[in-house]
Amino acid sequence: MLSYRHAFHAGNYADVLKHTVLVQILRYMLQKDKPICYFDTHAGAGFYDLTTEEANKTAEYHRGIELLWQERSLPQALDDYRECVKAACGEHLTAYPGSPWFAQHLLRPQDRLVLCELHPADRAQLEQTFGASKNVQCYAEDGWQKSLALVPPPERRGLVLIDPSYELKEEYGKVVEHVKQLHRKFATGVYAIWYPIADPERTAFLLRRMRSSGIKRIVQLELGVTRDHREAGMTGTGMIVINPPWNLAEVMQPALEFFARRLGPYAYSDIVELAGE
Template sequence: MLSYRHSFHAGNFADVLKHIVQVLIIESLKEKEKPFVYLDTHSGAGRYSLSSDEANKTGEYLEGIVRVLEASNPPELIKPYLSLIHELNPKIKDQALRYYPGSPIIAKALLREEDRLLLAELHPSDQVFLKKGFLHDPRALIKLGDGFHLLKSHLPPLERRGLILIDPSYELKEDYQQVVKALKEGYKRFATGIYALWYPVVFRQNIKKMCTELKESGIKKILQIELGVRPDSDKRGMSASGMIVINPPWKLENQMKEILPWLTKVLAPDGHGHFSVEWLVPEE
């Protein structure tokens, strides 16, 4: 299990990986003029203060986004992601990093006028902050409740194009099976959509079981992207994280193979990091 209140972990190595993948997918969708929908099942507060008591208690952003911003020669492919961080922190050169954007704010910055955002958040306190981030934005619809229900009630979208980001807390062991069930429900309704599932590696056996269930689900074209900052361990704590992408844009595999060697060296400078880009279910 994992205790994952995101204000404690914003900007950590897992966020960096997740949001780089998110940005690459959205930019790929924008290559066509036709509008699309961005659906976020676990939106969180939208923006996180890195000067908060929660962020400073763990300091995880110091080993995540701060390392990336301070590193030299970043790959050209991640510069749009880095630009978003700078835009949220306009005086970053004069002071410490103040804010880190969650996935809804990243999507808000990247989506076009004709695209839509559908955001769900279960915790009322987080939803208050989320709504503040989308005041007067006619593209966004915010729902209070379990985001998994949106995969039943709002798919397929009218646009017939879209990215569905699934990013639960994994506070319960059952969440690893729940996400497989949610993906199957969504895929049944919207088989051509792009689904991006984030997962933490706390106990490797949970990930192996989840991946086996996905392989047996009948879903086609499943790409697994993973980055680890330390070897797997039975001790408590996240050693790696990954993204499972269904119907990935055709460039994503090679893009991540180009990015991950540099990113792993930056986020795991002791040399104990690892990464992989593999097909769970390859393209036919």
């Protein structure tokens, strides 16, 4: 299915969580001189104009990046994230960068980006934004298949971001099976998997399958506007990270707690170790 368009959701609280985690993972990996490869299986358009009709139809960024935009003091992880957004759009919140932009902004010339997107309109914008960069490869191919074909990367160090739309219920199981295949080929890679909380049974299924996958070193970071799943629509969001930086939970905990307080009186945050060493 190609009906999902992230332009309607850019900058929402799910993006805040996803991109704050992404920034911290990349900053940690870049402490070593050796090059890395960044894979994005569902890259989207890569950059979003918040003044468009699409962005303001739901205006989800009001309950996302905008809550942090004018804060004088932020926990370090949120401050690192906000600085990246400001580098993308300046002092005025009129645009929002997608995951490929964060990665390209932080990565070095010796690092490489592999971006996959099937939606024709989003792919065209992705290629327009990143296609001229020598260290970026844009593919009009299925990101599930392409990532599996390209790991392990020649660099032997890499981060795979898996960020499907979950429009189909089968994707909750597909994510786990795909990660298991990737991990068998590239066990030392870092994997960051985003998921929504819209159907608690499907979320529980995803986490249960991930726990029983046999993969070690998995951490789950979750942020929600309410634990009452009778609410319609998405009530929360999460990230599953395999082979996380050793300090990821430590740096993310104050960031999640801070942002949860900004989201409202019923908001919450959790960090759970799904699998140890």
